[in-house]
Amino acid sequence: MIKAVVVHEVGGPGVMHIEEVEMPKPGPGEALVRNHAIGLNFIDTYFRSGAYAPPHLPFIPGNEGAGEVIEIGKGVKEVKVGDRVAYLSHLGGYAEACAVKASRLIKLPKAISYETGAAMVLKGLTAQYLLRRTHRVKKGDTILVHAAAGGVGLILCQWGKALGADVIGTAGSPEKAKLAKKAGARHVILYREENFAEAVKKITKGKLCDVVYDGIGKDTFPASLDCLRPLGLLASFGAASGQIENFNLGILAQKGSLYITRPTLNTYAAKDEDLHKMARDLIRVVADGKVKIPYVTRPLADIVAVHEALESRATTGATVLIP
Incomplete structure (x- = not known):
């Protein structure tokens, strides 16, 4: 038996309960991972609340983790017992162990800890596709990063600066603004105190942003x-404040033949070869020190309070759960 967070009905953070469940068995093509660290992501709240329909009830939330392979299923050649790995986009992460499709496991070099692995994969790969594929950032670009002190935001600021971009961020408090500036944002706009669109016009002297x-x-x-x-280009990759409602496409013409996209990591990393190519890019910039992954750790047993903090925007960087 293992301990896991189980949701029997969707709703607020209080619907999550720590329970004992059967140890999973890896099926054909799967590997069993003993979680050493578990990533916390906003998408977890979507499944818990019912905004995204879970595949069944009850279910174990969690989309990201890192740990050690302790058993492999039939036909697995990608990993072996003892390998250090990370994974993402696989429900069931809020547990001491989970079975994951072996071809989707990302091998972690010894230089990257389990905690960093659990903090960086989903957020870091999101930053990777946004910066390298959705809009391929180049030297001299001006980019605006909303929630610049958040888990994805801090990575976007660092990586964007490393690529030669002029980074502007938005944040909700002076404390968060300091974090964003330290991460590479040249300017940070306190969106609760000023109109961020007007501030961007002043900062850029009317030239505005590429993305x-x-x-x-x-x-x-x-x-x-x-x-x-x-x-x-507006890359709308999340909806922490709610989904964007229907709008008149003519607005894009009026404002300068703009582009808007709603990208997802699942699409960009749908093919195994794309996932691993993206992961190599991310691991390289982290191992080189160009991007540091800030995180705090919390016990998995604190999951209700952790979700409450995440949804109230009281967190910065990444939170890693320790089972």
Whole structure:
């Protein structure tokens, strides 16, 4: 038996309970991973609340983790027992162990701890596709990062600066602004105190941004469009404040033939070869020290309080759960 977080009905953080469940068995093509660290992500709240439909009830939430392979199923050649690995986009992570498709496991070099692995994979690969594929950031680009002190935001700031971009961030408090600046944002706008679109115009002297990376959603739309130069791109990759509602496409023409996309990591990393290519890119910039993964650790037993803090935007960086 192992301990796991189990959700019997969707709802608020209180629907999560620590229970004993059977140790999973790896099926054909799967590996059993003993979790040493578990990643916390906003998508976890979507499944818990029912915003994203879980595949069944009850279910174990959690989409990211890192640990040691302790058993392999039939036909597995990608990993072996004892390998240090990380995984993502696999429900069932909030547990002491889980069975994962072996071809999706990412091998961790010894230089990267389990805690860093659990903190970086989902958020880091999100930053990777946003910066290298959704809009391929190059030297001289101006980018706007909403929630710049969040888990994805801090990685976007660091990696964007390393690529030669001029990074502008938004944050909800002076403390969060300091973190974003330390991560590489040249300017940070306190969105609760000033109109961020007007501030972007002043900072850029009217030239505006090449791309806006927005994981907030409803609260930052459509003002984010006013931060873009003609032909600029809004990458709306999350909806922490709620989903963007229907809007008139003509607005994009009026504001300069703008582009808008709602990308997801699942699409960009759907093919195993793409996932591993992206992971190599991420591991390289982390191992080189260009991107540091800030995180705090909390016991898995604190999961209700951890979700409450995440949804109230009281967190910065990543939170790693220790089973």
